Amino acid sequence: MTRFIAEIGSNHNRDMARALELVDACAEAGAQAAKIQVFRVDDLFAPEVLSHREDLRSRVAWEFPIEMLEPLSLHCRKRGLQFGATPFGLWAVDALAPHCDFLKVASYELLWHPLLRACAATGLPLIVSTGMATDAEIDEAVTVARDAGCADLTLLHCVSAYPTPVEECNLAAIAALRERHDCAVGWSDHSADPQVVERAVRRWGASDVELHVDLADEAGHEAGRHNWVPDSLRAVIAAAAQEALTDASPADGDGHKRPMPAEAPDVAWRADPSDGLRPLRATRETLVAS
Numbered sequence: 001m002t003r004f005i006a007e008i009g010s011n012h013n014r015d016m017a018r019a020l021e022l023v024d025a026c027a028e029a030g031a032q033a034a035k036i037q038v039f040r041v042d043d044l045f046a047p048e049v050l051s052h053r054e055d056l057r058s059r060v061a062w063e064f065p066i067e068m069l070e071p072l073s074l075h076c077r078k079r080g081l082q083f084g085a086t087p088f089g090l091w092a093v094d095a096l097a098p099h100c101d102f103l104k105v106a107s108y109e110l111l112w113h114p115l116l117r118a119c120a121a122t123g124l125p126l127i128v129s130t131g132m133a134t135d136a137e138i139d140e141a142v143t144v145a146r147d148a149g150c151a152d153l154t155l156l157h158c159v160s161a162y163p164t165p166v167e168e169c170n171l172a173a174i175a176a177l178r179e180r181h182d183c184a185v186g187w188s189d190h191s192a193d194p195q196v197v198e199r200a201v202r203r204w205g206a207s208d209v210e211l212h213v214d215l216a217d218e219a220g221h222e223a224g225r226h227n228w229v230p231d232s233l234r235a236v237i238a239a240a241a242q243e244a245l246t247d248a249s250p251a252d253g254d255g256h257k258r259p260m261p262a263e264a265p266d267v268a269w270r271a272d273p274s275d276g277l278r279p280l281r282a283t284r285e286t287l288v289a290s
Contacts, residue, residue, distance in 0.1 A: 128156070156188040163225045186210065
């Protein structure tokens with residue numbers, strides 16, 4: 001059975017009541033897990049870049065208040081949901097581990113191996129998203145995680161474009177990654193297209209589907225066409241449970257992992273392996289010089 005993970009992200013708006021309402025809505029829609037993102041803007045982006053970018057500094061309003069962690073985790077369990085989180089700093093791994101059923105490393109942090117090692121060392125199941133990555137980069141990340149003790153690894157095929165064009169979803173990579181790494185492989189959706197999600201499950205056997213979820217008012221901080229609302233989440237979960245598909249679709253692609261055209265501009269904005277800060281050092285130098 002495919003696990004549907006409702007990515008609350010920053011759509012809680014730092015408000016406990018809204019976060020609880022999101023969890024309730026996701027549980028009622030049929031999700032099996034809910035997930036948050038935990039970061040501090042000051043240790044997400046390099047300081048020299050923050051000094052030049054007000055739009056990035058303003059994301060402090062997206063930060064998850066750590067005092068909300070325990071009650072939100074408990075509420076997820078009360079509603080029968082697993083609770084997971086994406087840490088974007090080493091400090092966050094320590095804060096999250098006692099309260100989570102699983103951790104996730106985001107696509108932008110895949111190159112930062114100390115984060116992979118820290119997450120693996122907790123002993124929790126680990127999900128690694130692979131947007132913008134090449135096969136070689138994923139190979140290295142998987143080796144790092146397993147060498148650090150990860151015994152329960154799930155990869156998510158992902159295209160880091162918001163939204164992702166259907167013809168660039170390359171869903172065949174789900175099967176290719178599963179064969180290459182002998183682990184569970186799911187789909188992290190940014191297409192917001194029900195047929196893409198159904199196909200990821202019914203044609204390519206996605207072990208997990210992660211979707212960004214907002215309330216019906218769509219007033220969360222991650223505003224955009226990649227979000228799902230509870231009614232659409234409920235419908236796609238039901239549709240994904242139908243019989244397998246065998247036809248071909250433009251969403252299938254060739255299965256070869258590489259940055260797709262729609263996500264190519266974001267490749268340079270990944271966290272640098274040397275310090276875990278975004279963007280890559282060469283990109284920082286260009287931004288500061290401009």
